[in-house]
């Protein structure tokens with residue numbers, strides 16, 4: 001039997017807790033939020049096939065079904081638009097991800113808050129709220145004890161840091177693994193989708209995902225979230241991203257109205273519907289966050305302490321891979337720790353195997369996010385001229401669309417060898 005302590009009850013930490021529980025491994029989650037619903041994180045996440053496959057592996061059947069039941073309406077493609085709203089190209093969903101009948105190999109729009117609720121369901125008293133991790137200590141035999149800000153502590157066989165991009169656990173365990181400022185700031189906004197807003201919203205913005213590309217170091221990403229069951233509470237998630245010198249110092253300290261006014265100034269020459277979109281997003285749903293990315297750490301020797309998700313491979317949300325990669329970590333670490341619990345692998349080999357594989361796909365995802373961010377913010381006139389004309393050609397010819405965009409989304413989420421072996425279910429102990 002192995003007892004695992006997880007610090008951080010976000011997407012990755014909770015998926016790991018579900019997975020370990022499903023396989024009979026003892027688990028306790030320590031989360032700094034005081035209550036289950038402290039976090040009002042109602043924004044859309046794009047779950048790609050790697051995320052779906054990992055959720056299928058970690059969740060018991062009825063919670064996997066709950067995930068499928070609460071996912072948003074799929075489809076709508078990915079549009080690349082000019083600031084005058086001309087459609088440069090719209091990439092169909094079948095080009096973004098291979099078409100398949102297997103629900104665990106598909107992509108889904110989900111509401112983060114709903115997903116977190118599904119990940120919490122059934123964990124009950126295994127999640128301890130109001131526990132801010134402070135530091136850990138290792139006993140002579142290597143067993144970890146986590147200490148919390150309220151003076152309490154918890155001991156176990158393995159300690160997992162799933163405490164997000166500003167991870168305190170990573171700072172202690174891997175002090176050389178630093179984060180860097182990407183030089184970009186994102187502002188998240190949400191427009192409720194109802195009869196009133198749909199009446200003036202241009203049709204393309206009411207579908208799928210879109211990227212509005214000016215020839216300037218900024219872009220606007222939009223993404224529709226429409227519930228299938230129960231209907232209602234639909235919204236358009238928007239993220240305005242710009243080089244940080246386009247914002248005043250400390251944009252995260254500005255309130256929603258100030259941020260909207262500032263963006264309004266930056267997009268003064270854009271299509272009136274885009275200006276209206278920003279203008280009509282309720283200010284209480286607007287916040288700015290400087291984008292950070294983890295640097296590549298040198299490989300480290302495994303111990304009974306490990307890390308997952310943003311805590312180790314934090315990335316800007318450009319390309320939508322942070323949560324998907326955290327879920328992949330949870331599925332892989334579940335697999336390795338349950339193999340160790342069954343006596344099939346020595347514990348440190350299990351953790352070391354997880355870390356070697358995680359560093360490989362995790363930092364590929366960080367690099368891809370940085371590349372996507374740089375491309376989106378390019379203000380190079382030559383690049384812009386070339387890419388816009390190429391997109392227009394792609395729009396006219398499906399083979400060109402397939403050639404240009406076919407690999408970019410699918411490659412990062414294609415099954416790796418261990419995921420093929422897992423094929424949707426990890427053998428029970």
Ligand SMILES: Cc1cc2nc3c(=O)[nH]c(=O)nc-3n(C[C@H](O)[C@H](O)[C@H](O)COP(=O)(O)OP(=O)(O)OC[C@H]3O[C@@H](n4cnc5c(N)ncnc54)[C@H](O)[C@@H]3O)c2cc1C
Nearest residue numbers: 008010011012032046133163164309310320321322323324
């Ligand atoms: C607007 C936006 C859109 C996004 N869209 C996408 C998308 O479409 N697809 C995608 O894959 N990703 C997306 N992401 C990124 C994604 O949300 C993150 O990568 C993901 O949540 C990381 O999961 P995690 O479990 O590593 O960390 P988190 O989900 O951040 O969880 C960390 C948890 O640790 C807790 N914690 C922190 N410090 C402590 C402490 N000291 N003690 C105890 N607990 C602590 C926090 O309270 C939190 O609950 C988006 C992000 C944003 C902001």
